[in-house]
Amino acid sequence: MRVLGIDPGLTRCGVGVVDGAPGAPLTLVRVGVVRTSPDDDLAARLLGIEQGIEELMDEVRPDAVAVERVFAQHNVSTVMGTAQAGAVAIVAAARRGLPVALHTPSEAKAAVTGSGRADKAQVTAMVTRLLRLDAPPRPADAADALALAICHLWRGGAQSRIEAARLAARSRMKGSSGR
Template sequence: MRVLGVDPGLTRCGLGVVDGGTGRTVRAVAVDVVRTPPDADLSVRLLGISDAVERWLDRYKPEAVAVERVFAQHNVRTAMGTAQAGGVVALAAAKRGLPVVFHTPSEVKAAVTGSGRADKAQVTGMVMRLLGLEVKPHPADAADALALAICHLWREPMRVRLAEAEARAAEIAKNHKARLAAAAKQAKTQGAAR
């Protein structure tokens, strides 16, 4: 399974491709940061990000795309730009029929370091160790993109199994309810026949 992780942003957008092997083995395929000029029109910046992501989808052919879920926390203006960038990334994937999953920063930190409150340095350190990188991915957005891809590779099978279990439970509950209704109907018919 190959995943493209994206840390969306207008000024810096981190892109990282990771292959998942047996067990928890992971291998870095590519990592980079796309930049768009802060003085350009918003729509032109979004086009720059969209074009870059499309090139990566063509070149690396990932089977899924993992995007960081944005929260309006500190700076609302920045958060809006980040959300817009994440939107065009999700669109590029949807146009190719690829599944897109959004992961929160704490899900990513927890998946990679074991703690949802790990700091940037811990995340970068674990990403380097897990992928056997000798050079620190720079800037932090590049390391975050790789961490997102790893998070997706490790969380997705669990998420799918959970969804399947939930669907099975719903099916069982539905059948049980149908049997109850049938039994009640039969009891009523027998009562009327007596």
């Protein structure tokens, strides 16, 4: 299974693609960051994120998308921007009929380190080890995106199959109702 992990953000949106399955070795497919300028208006920034994610999906053809679930932060404008960037990713995946899962930062940390309270350095170190990389993925947003993809591969596979079946059934129902 190929999973695109997305660590949403307006300035840096981490993206990481991993191939794998529970109990099988993991393989890095792609890792990076979609960047936008804080000087651009919100619409331009969201469009830039959407275009970057769409291009990546065209290139790597993921089977599922895992997006970090937004949690409460002290800075309301930061949480709003993060939520908006996450929504763009969810819409891009839904447009392609891909199953989307939301994972909390604690779930992703626990999946790769064994502790939901791990710090960024611990997450990055374990992602580097699990994917057998020569160097840690940078910046931290990219490592977080890979952690989300790994979390989904190890924890969300069954949920993805259920969601994919549900979407396929809904699509068949729409197709048969138009006859």
